Amino acid sequence: MGEAELLQVINGCVKQDRKCQKMLYKAFYGFGMAICLRYAGNRDEAAEILNQGFYKVFKNIERYDSTRPFKAWLGKIMMNVSIDHYRANLKMAYTEDLEVAEGVSDNDYPDRNLNYNDLLAMVQKLPQAYRTVFNLFAIDGYSHDEIGEMLNINAGTSKSNLFKARQKLKQMILDADIKARTYNGNTDYTSSMAVSAVGIRPVFFNNGIRE
């Protein structure tokens, strides 16, 4: 969607034109979903967050400053809605299995060429509290102080959650490596998952992505 076309569609959305809303939704569905997927535990949860995000977008579209990139604005809203979702599930988030991360040394994880789906699946497997902090720090680039403000936790908790998230992810990478080696009869690793085309729906539209 070109810049001019985007502005036209956004203007239509300001007038609450349903066709324009759908066009905008379709155009940025993939972008928004990618953000929601890494904050959510599974695809259904991600779709729910995505729709809440787009609902906010359509209700507040007149606030959008057209001199700034729309993607940045949309991305921020998606992230905020994801954090709201995290807050709404706060009790659950902290009663999840926040067990002590196993001791995995920093150099233990294999230097593998993990693809998008592998990494997304691993992030989604994290408990929500760890996942949210890991997303905000490692991927979206916020500091622990900023994360503390956003999530109403202190910076120390944020650091601790990040540490545990990393440990868990490293363990998952190790486990995946062992599994792959066993599957391939200890031959050199060639991931069968890695060849999955990104465009094929079942790749991450199966809810059993975590399994």
Added chain:
Amino acid sequence: MKSVKDKEFDDLFKNQLKDTEVNSAYLEDDWDDLELMLDKPSGRRGIVFWLPILSSAAAVLIFLGWWMFRPDVSPVVKPKQPIAANTVPVNTNQASKAQKVETDVKSSTENITSQQVAANEAQPVPTSHVKENSITKPALVSGSVKANGLKNAPKYALSGQNNAPGQTNHALQSTANGVIPANTVQLPNNRDKFDFSTGETMSLTASKSAAVASIEAKLLIQKSYLPSQEVTRGKDAKAGSSTIFAKRPQFALTVLGAPEVNGIGGFADAKSGTNIGLLFSAGIFNKITISTGANYAVMPYNTNIANYHSSYSFKTNPSQIEADCRALDIPINIDYQLYNKHQNKFSIGTGLSSYIMMHESYDYYYSDPTTKGPTAYTVPNHGKYFFGIANIQATYTRQVNSKFGVSVQPYLKLPLTNIGYSQAKLQTAGVAVGLSWNINSLTKP
């Protein structure tokens, strides 16, 4: 060194997951879900939304049920004071000394519904020409019955000559429950006893030796009475009599709904909200009504950082803050009726409200959308602000029939304390439209 490793590890994820776009992910079902959300009117719906209102209404109704059908435990007023006295001085030529007849009637039961006491002994001769004789129907004796007056004395004297001496002329009629349940009337001088229990005219057979010259009869009647009963008496007794009414309190239930506007420090940047609730009112005096109940108020409002006070300090202050507050408003108001004619009533009132927060959330908007900072916060606690709001209202009520009335009530709610997590001075103004139901119509005889 470790941080470098961590950075590398994080980048492994960041490079793959950041700014990715999943092109073929679109599902029509997701759009359908969003469309449903967009078509739905804003605001929460469903039973959860109504729960606070329903529970408040149930509480009020339970209270009313208990109040209306509670057993009557009002204590029996035991008569202590002499409230009726009749002194009839009668002078005759033959009088050698005055005889005082003092009748002291004590109440012992409550169940005598009508009793006529006639202390007029002169039954064979109709000489009871005392003015109190104008009492023709059973009436409750209340207050002091004034003396018959000396002008009646000769008649007494005359009648006394034809009859037994030592007469007392009295016509006392009573409908009181337990007014004159005592069975005896003691005459201090001759110890004669009267039986009042039959309610018939009784004769006083005075001592034969007593001269019927002057009879001063003093009848002290102790009584208790029902407040709703009325006392009637003769003209002479009018001054001492009074009509006693026990005004029945008026109770009503009112369902109110109101569009309202909320603002901080004025209504310049006000947002509209709603208020719906149930009020119970009791008319305690002729023109005074006290009301209480529960209202569910949805109070969205805009504010700026200057009026937003919290322990949290923003690194970059938001340019605008939108608050969404939902609170249970429990008012206690008193209204004074200014006008009441032709089914139209107009009253003004004031009172205090307590807020119990049911939901409180804030959205923060920054002038620069790329600003890093919190965008929303939902307050987890339910704050309680007792008597933190002053109410001022004017109410016009049109009584449709004896049971129902419709009312329009403009009102203003002014903060006495800071309300909510943001410690805001939240003002509210609105116009409530209500339907009131007169509960007394249920119990009218």
